Amino acid sequence: MSLPMSSQNQEFVDGDIDLLIAGHKHRIHKAILSENSEVFADLFALADPSADAPEEIAVIELHDDEEPFKILLHILYGHELAPYIPFLSRNTISLISRTLDLADKYNIEVPPLHAKLIPFIQRDWPDTLVAWDAMETHIAALEAQLQEDLRNPAYRQDPDTIDVLDTILPEPASVIRFSTDYKPEQARAISSYIPAALYHLARLPPYIDVDDPTMNGGVYWDFDEIVRSAKRGLLTRTQLMCLMIGIDALRLNSARFAFKEFPTAVAEDEVASEAEKTVIRKWWMEVGIEKMVGPYEMPDPLARMRELIEELRTSTELEGAGSGFRERMRVVLEKERQEVWDGIVNGGTFCLFMFFYPD
Structure with missing residues (x-):
C-alpha cells in the first residue's frame, strides 16, 4: 500500500493516530505500522481514544530521532526514497544505520529494509568505472564551485557556509x-x-x-x-x-x-x-x-x-x-x-x- 504524504508537514492527513517525535506530530495510519510491527500494534492498542470521544486522535510520544524515523515511514508506506536520502552526503551512512536500528527496535523485519537502503550507499560508492568517473567529475565540480564561492566575502561571512x-x-x-x-x-x-x-x-x-x-x-x-x-x-x-x-x-x-x-x-x-x-x-x-x-x-x-x-x-x-x-x-x-x-x-x-x- 502506498499513500501520499502532505508536502508541508510530512504527515498523512487522513491518518488515525499521531506520533510525537522530537516535538513534531506525524499523523499516520495505525494499520500500516501495525502490519509491519507487533510493537506498534501493541502501542496502538493501548492508545485508542476513549469510547466517549471516538473522533479524538490519540497521541503517542516516541523518544526517537526524527530524521531516520521519517525514512522508516517512507519505507513502510512504499515511497520512493531518492528524494529523502541525499547524494554524496556525509550523513548518508549515519542516517541508514539509525533507520535500521529503529527497525530493529520496533521489531520490523530488517533484511527487506536493508535491501531498499543499500542502493543509496552504492550510489556514493559505485562498482563500475563509468559511475566512479562520473562521481569524481561531480566532486571536482563541487570543489571548483567551492573555491569560487570562497573568493566571495559574503559567502565566507554566512554562518551556514x-x-x-x-x-x-x-x-x-x-x-x-x-x-x-x-x-x-x-x-x-x-x-x-x-x-x-x-x-x-x-x-x-x-x-x-x-x-x-x-x-x-x-x-x-x-x-x-x-x-x-x-x-x-x-x-x-x-x-x-x-x-x-x-x-x-x-x-x-x-x-x-x-x-x-x-x-x-x-x-x-x-x-x-x-x-x-x-x-x-x-x-x-x-x-x-x-x-x-x-x-x-x-x-x-x-x-x-x-x-x-x-x-x-x-x-x-x-x-x-x-x-x-x-x-x-x-x-x-x-x-x-x-x-x-x-x-x-x-x-x-x-x-x-x-x-x-x-x-
Missing part, C-alpha cells in the same frame, strides 16, 4: 564498518560498495584522520591539497590489513605499468615511426612515470591515468606523434585503467576474501 568539502562528502571508513555492523546474516558475498570505499581510503595519506589530528603533529591539513579525510579507527584489524595489502598492490602495479608495460607497448607498435616513438618515450619519461609512481604520497592510478589519457589527447608537446599513434596509446592506458578497476572490484587488489576471516 562550508569551507571544506570534507564536511559534506562521504567518509570511507564508516562505510566499510557499516558492512560489518549491518550485514544480513544470510549474506555470503562482499558488499559491492566496499571496493570503492577501500580504494578511496587507500589514496588518502594516513595522517589525514579527523579523529586524531595529532598524527600530523597537531596540524590539520592544507585545504588546497587535500579535501577528504578518514576515520581509520573504525576499521577492524582485518580491514586494516586489507587496506595495507591494497596500497602495496596499487603501488607495485603502477610501477610495473610505468617501467615495463607502457614502454613495451610503445616499442611494439607496428605502425608508428621511430620519430613518433621517440616523442612518446620522452613524454612518458618526463610526465608519465612521474604521474604513475611519484611524487604523490599515496597511490591513485585511476586519477593519474585519466590525466595521462587527457594529455595524450590535448598536449601540444605531443604533436610530433601522429593522432593515430596517440589514440593507440590512449587505448593502452584505458585498457590498463579498466584492469586496475577490475582488480579493485573483484576483490584481488585488497584481498577481500580476508573479510570472512575472524578478527
Whole structure:
C-alpha cells in the first residue's frame, strides 16, 4: 500500500493516530505500522481514544530521532526514497544505520529494509568505472564551485557556509564498518560498495584522520591539497590489513605499468615511426612515470591515468606523434585503467576474501 504524504508537514492527513517525535506530530495510519510491527500494534492498542470521544486522535510520544524515523515511514508506506536520502552526503551512512536500528527496535523485519537502503550507499560508492568517473567529475565540480564561492566575502561571512568539502562528502571508513555492523546474516558475498570505499581510503595519506589530528603533529591539513579525510579507527584489524595489502598492490602495479608495460607497448607498435616513438618515450619519461609512481604520497592510478589519457589527447608537446599513434596509446592506458578497476572490484587488489576471516 502506498499513500501520499502532505508536502508541508510530512504527515498523512487522513491518518488515525499521531506520533510525537522530537516535538513534531506525524499523523499516520495505525494499520500500516501495525502490519509491519507487533510493537506498534501493541502501542496502538493501548492508545485508542476513549469510547466517549471516538473522533479524538490519540497521541503517542516516541523518544526517537526524527530524521531516520521519517525514512522508516517512507519505507513502510512504499515511497520512493531518492528524494529523502541525499547524494554524496556525509550523513548518508549515519542516517541508514539509525533507520535500521529503529527497525530493529520496533521489531520490523530488517533484511527487506536493508535491501531498499543499500542502493543509496552504492550510489556514493559505485562498482563500475563509468559511475566512479562520473562521481569524481561531480566532486571536482563541487570543489571548483567551492573555491569560487570562497573568493566571495559574503559567502565566507554566512554562518551556514562550508569551507571544506570534507564536511559534506562521504567518509570511507564508516562505510566499510557499516558492512560489518549491518550485514544480513544470510549474506555470503562482499558488499559491492566496499571496493570503492577501500580504494578511496587507500589514496588518502594516513595522517589525514579527523579523529586524531595529532598524527600530523597537531596540524590539520592544507585545504588546497587535500579535501577528504578518514576515520581509520573504525576499521577492524582485518580491514586494516586489507587496506595495507591494497596500497602495496596499487603501488607495485603502477610501477610495473610505468617501467615495463607502457614502454613495451610503445616499442611494439607496428605502425608508428621511430620519430613518433621517440616523442612518446620522452613524454612518458618526463610526465608519465612521474604521474604513475611519484611524487604523490599515496597511490591513485585511476586519477593519474585519466590525466595521462587527457594529455595524450590535448598536449601540444605531443604533436610530433601522429593522432593515430596517440589514440593507440590512449587505448593502452584505458585498457590498463579498466584492469586496475577490475582488480579493485573483484576483490584481488585488497584481498577481500580476508573479510570472512575472524578478527
